[in-house]
Amino acid sequence: MKRFHNLIYAVLGLCGLLVTASSARAQQTAADSSVLDRLTTLEQQVADQKPGESHFMVAGLTTFGFVSNKTTFTAPGAAGQIMRTNSFGDADHYELSPMLLWRHSNNLLVEFEPSFDGSSLGVNWANVTYFAAPGLQIRGGYFVVPFGIYNKRLAAGWIDKLAGDPNGFDLPGTDFGIGLSGGLPLGDMKWSYDVSLTNGLQLLPDGELQNAGIVDNNKGKMISGRFSLLPFSNSCLEIGVSALHSNAGDAGSSFTTANVNMYGADINFVKSLDPILVNIKGQYNRIEVSRQTYPGQNDAPDYSFSNVSSAAFAQISLRPTGADDKFLKNIEVAYRYSSYNTPANSTWGANSHQNDFGVDYWLNWRTVLKCTYSLSHAVSTANADQGGTLGITNVNALYLQFSVEF
Amino acid sequence: MKRKNIQAKMWITMTGVLTVLLIVFGSCAENQKIAAKSGAQLWAENCQRCHNTPSPASFSHSQWVTIGMHMQTRAQLTDKERDKIVAFLQQ
Numbered sequence: 001m002k003r004f005h006n007l008i009y010a011v012l013g014l015c016g017l018l019v020t021a022s023s024a025r026a027q028q029t030a031a032d033s034s035v036l037d038r039l040t041t042l043e044q045q046v047a048d049q050k051p052g053e054s055h056f057m058v059a060g061l062t063t064f065g066f067v068s069n070k071t072t073f074t075a076p077g078a079a080g081q082i083m084r085t086n087s088f089g090d091a092d093h094y095e096l097s098p099m100l101l102w103r104h105s106n107n108l109l110v111e112f113e114p115s116f117d118g119s120s121l122g123v124n125w126a127n128v129t130y131f132a133a134p135g136l137q138i139r140g141g142y143f144v145v146p147f148g149i150y151n152k153r154l155a156a157g158w159i160d161k162l163a164g165d166p167n168g169f170d171l172p173g174t175d176f177g178i179g180l181s182g183g184l185p186l187g188d189m190k191w192s193y194d195v196s197l198t199n200g201l202q203l204l205p206d207g208e209l210q211n212a213g214i215v216d217n218n219k220g221k222m223i224s225g226r227f228s229l230l231p232f233s234n235s236c237l238e239i240g241v242s243a244l245h246s247n248a249g250d251a252g253s254s255f256t257t258a259n260v261n262m263y264g265a266d267i268n269f270v271k272s273l274d275p276i277l278v279n280i281k282g283q284y285n286r287i288e289v290s291r292q293t294y295p296g297q298n299d300a301p302d303y304s305f306s307n308v309s310s311a312a313f314a315q316i317s318l319r320p321t322g323a324d325d326k327f328l329k330n331i332e333v334a335y336r337y338s339s340y341n342t343p344a345n346s347t348w349g350a351n352s353h354q355n356d357f358g359v360d361y362w363l364n365w366r367t368v369l370k371c372t373y374s375l376s377h378a379v380s381t382a383n384a385d386q387g388g389t390l391g392i393t394n395v396n397a398l399y400l401q402f403s404v405e406f
Numbered sequence: 407m408k409r410k411n412i413q414a415k416m417w418i419t420m421t422g423v424l425t426v427l428l429i430v431f432g433s434c435a436e437n438q439k440i441a442a443k444s445g446a447q448l449w450a451e452n453c454q455r456c457h458n459t460p461s462p463a464s465f466s467h468s469q470w471v472t473i474g475m476h477m478q479t480r481a482q483l484t485d486k487e488r489d490k491i492v493a494f495l496q497q
Binding site: 055057059101103106109111129131134135137139152153154158159181182183184185186187188190192193194195223225228233234235236238268270277362364365366 | 440476481487
């Protein structure tokens, strides 16, 4: 009887082992299946990332916000006229610019940035760059003309510490042509060059300048260039000089002999003086148009003036990046003084200056909330006989701006 | 005649610039201290010249290569700086 019981126990034990083994095998099969599924997913992801011949990506930036504006215009001998506006952004402070980059190979890059500024859809740049050799990039197409640092490097909303742009830095803008650029070591130092040959500028009947566009207005071309030196090994200081020459008159017009020379200088200093990150930037531009006679308006006689303009800005911003407090280290305060003087006795002559005060909060490295208060003062030096308006214009503006790079 | 002179000056200037560049290309060299800099150090020094230093997590490995080329055309980084910074951001 005892033997029979032992036999029963042995059979039951064997069944238990078989059931346990079967269960373990089922669990293992399920685990294997899960791993295989994950492996398949990963393989698909790797296949999606596999380098092919096409390396396309979309980045870009957007900026929007609110501006409260008070403009006071005081004509000679008259009381001031005040105009107030509140609006969600305007053409200067609203932008959506997706940036399309296509790396054709490790030597060829295509860049295209369309832009909507609230009133029109345009193109900021569309060019192709060939990385020909160390320190030599060759580009062609529609690109920012190398002159100073503001337009090419600092104007983007997520980079600019203040909501608006300093006045007078629109030229030479963006143009069609070819260019060479590069950065090279020089012992402890570093230097860079950026030169271009483009269609150039066009002189308008009132003496102002604009880009000629894709079809040039004359046979001459514009040569422009910037050279910079970074004298310290940590690249904290960059000093640049720029120059430009362009034929500007329309072919066959009375401005045939007109040409433009521009000169510029810029400085960029960024250094962490623990716990504060100090950021100082500045630029000076001078535009000289050769002496011309301009057609009078409304039967007024032709007139002439010294067509020289200048613009400058100096900016400082401070950010306690070394602070322990997370909120504090994301705060940045900024101040910019800018001046812009246009030719006296032209219809658009004025001497103006502007002070901008800003407080920024960085949500991350490429997302910022800005609050900027701006005070500008302009005294007209216009030629009233030709339709220019004399008087003093003061503008106070408060900007609340959000900007992100994506 | 004056116009032709100006154009001639322009082309002479451009040719001169190119000549100088070709000469300088051959003579430029970085010293050992600069050559020894890490990608992280170059990232910290160069990116903040214009904007905040980017997070490596912002773009994929492949995208960083493209961004590196784009930034080289904007900020005139040297080739070694670009390569080291991109390698650092890809980690």
